[in-house]
Amino acid sequence: xxxxxxxxxxxxxLNFEEFARYLQERERKLxxxxxxxDHNQDGQIDVSEIQQTFHSLGVYISLQQAExxxxxxxxxxxxxxxxxxxxxxxxxxxxxxxxxxxHYWKHST
Numbered sequence: 001x002x003x004x005x006x007x008x009x010x011x012x013x014l015n016f017e018e019f020a021r022y023l024q025e026r027e028r029k030l031x032x033x034x035x036x037x038d039h040n041q042d043g044q045i046d047v048s049e050i051q052q053t054f055h056s057l058g059v060y061i062s063l064q065q066a067e068x069x070x071x072x073x074x075x076x077x078x079x080x081x082x083x084x085x086x087x088x089x090x091x092x093x094x095x096x097x098x099x100x101x102x103h104y105w106k107h108s109t
Contacts, residue, residue, distance in 0.1 A: 005022060026091060027091065030086065033097070033103060040069055044082050045080060045082075050069055051066045054106075059106060072089075074088065
């Protein structure tokens, strides 16, 4: 997936410039997704925001399932996900939108 998206000259290889551009674009998309999850715009995603996102996409999850998702990304033990934790978790993951992330989370809990 990274090669397919990042190989802009279509030579079947990913050089440093292509990889750097891919990462910049990927980070931009991840930031947009992070902001869409951060409903109260406090710079952190909490359990209730994870539940709200699932519910807005028609998927019910319990508080325990939302906490499990949060724990899988929360590296500093704050019970929230900040931008850096979000980016580090998903930067090399090919998921492109919230529906794909919800699907990924749903099948990982």
